[in-house]
Amino acid sequence: MNEPLDHYQRELDALQERCLFRTRLTFDGPQSSRLGYEGRELLNFCSNDYLGLADHPRVVRAMQRGAARFGVGAGASHLVNGHRTAHAALEEALSEFVGAERALTFSTGYMANLALAQVFAGRGDLVLEDKLNHASLVDAGLLARADFRRYAHTDVRHARRILNERDSGRTLLMSDAVFSMDGDIVPLDALMEVADEHEALAVFDDAHGFGVLGPNGRGTLARFGTVPKGRTLMMGTLGKALGTFGAFVAGNAVLIDSLIQRARTYMYSTAMPPAIAEATRTALEIAGREDWRRDKLRALIGRFRSGAKDLGLQLIESETPIQPVIVGESGRALKTSRLLMESGILVVAIRPPTVPDGTARLRVALSAEHTEADVDRLLEAMGAASP
Numbered sequence: 001m002n003e004p005l006d007h008y009q010r011e012l013d014a015l016q017e018r019c020l021f022r023t024r025l026t027f028d029g030p031q032s033s034r035l036g037y038e039g040r041e042l043l044n045f046c047s048n049d050y051l052g053l054a055d056h057p058r059v060v061r062a063m064q065r066g067a068a069r070f071g072v073g074a075g076a077s078h079l080v081n082g083h084r085t086a087h088a089a090l091e092e093a094l095s096e097f098v099g100a101e102r103a104l105t106f107s108t109g110y111m112a113n114l115a116l117a118q119v120f121a122g123r124g125d126l127v128l129e130d131k132l133n134h135a136s137l138v139d140a141g142l143l144a145r146a147d148f149r150r151y152a153h154t155d156v157r158h159a160r161r162i163l164n165e166r167d168s169g170r171t172l173l174m175s176d177a178v179f180s181m182d183g184d185i186v187p188l189d190a191l192m193e194v195a196d197e198h199e200a201l202a203v204f205d206d207a208h209g210f211g212v213l214g215p216n217g218r219g220t221l222a223r224f225g226t227v228p229k230g231r232t233l234m235m236g237t238l239g240k241a242l243g244t245f246g247a248f249v250a251g252n253a254v255l256i257d258s259l260i261q262r263a264r265t266y267m268y269s270t271a272m273p274p275a276i277a278e279a280t281r282t283a284l285e286i287a288g289r290e291d292w293r294r295d296k297l298r299a300l301i302g303r304f305r306s307g308a309k310d311l312g313l314q315l316i317e318s319e320t321p322i323q324p325v326i327v328g329e330s331g332r333a334l335k336t337s338r339l340l341m342e343s344g345i346l347v348v349a350i351r352p353p354t355v356p357d358g359t360a361r362l363r364v365a366l367s368a369e370h371t372e373a374d375v376d377r378l379l380e381a382m383g384a385a386s387p
């Protein structure tokens, strides 16, 4: 009778034994460079709030005003009657910001990625992805019922070889624009060229580049001097640099219309609360205008990298706020993270299956809210905690 429960208990025990058991820490207060935890204050180096907007007073006020005007929930999906002027205004602002014909909001980036693969690939087609893509892109590829292939990380020649083997069906190429656990940037121009050669649609998931990279933070495509147009689509998330919640897809109007007509995660899910759309519009305006946030981030990234190199820590080639320190073995990553916590610093250990076996790491994430002294404190603690 208890057999199913025993099965799950054994699974949990096995995770514990391999140092892969996940625990949630419960924090108090808003996302910020300082976090309240069990009566202490921790210096936080693991949020995606890269620009420090999650608790910005103007963004908070925009959400409060939005709730007063629109209530707290949309009450229906976009295609029934959940679509509000707040969503329309945000889509307009986003498409203008990234230089696309149209933009479409989704409730989460995960859902946006599922939608893209479902609509633009199916049986007999190919979904081609980078080996280190985010889990939501991997799931999207698996759920699309298409042939699902992965090329070695950022290896454009490998991608081309796979494409050369095909002679029928549509191809959808999907890649993180900034790799979420490594912080490196996709070879965007070379991949776009390969996609073009094969008339493939290309989707770049800019969850970690939007707001951070390119002029005014317009994202990774802008950093490469291009915009989402033609067969290239951009997916951006709103819960990271913009500090709010949700996601969008930007690009050609025909492709956006196809998503509205066919994307199941769009059609069969409640629209994002309009107050969030209002808060996001304010966050977008601040993110675009306040270049000092990106300038400060860049300086902090440089400071961290040079200090970490002096300490002999193993870094990845990354110019983004994602600065992982590779530790290798999961138990060791957990132990280092615990030692850091004892000295009041929060950097969580990222372990398999989120990252490949043997590459457990401390994913340091920097924010414009940090100070130089914060980075120095982190380096000092890492120096002391590293075996």
Ligand SMILES: Cc1ncc(COP(=O)(O)O)c(C=O)c1O
Pocket (backbone or CB within 6 Å): 107, 108, 109, 110, 111, 113, 134, 136, 176, 180, 205, 207, 208, 237, 238, 239, 246, 247
């Ligand atoms: C690269 C990437 N894509 C998509 C997502 C999913 O976005 P969301 O949190 O909005 O579901 C994330 C992280 O959450 C991510 O890191």
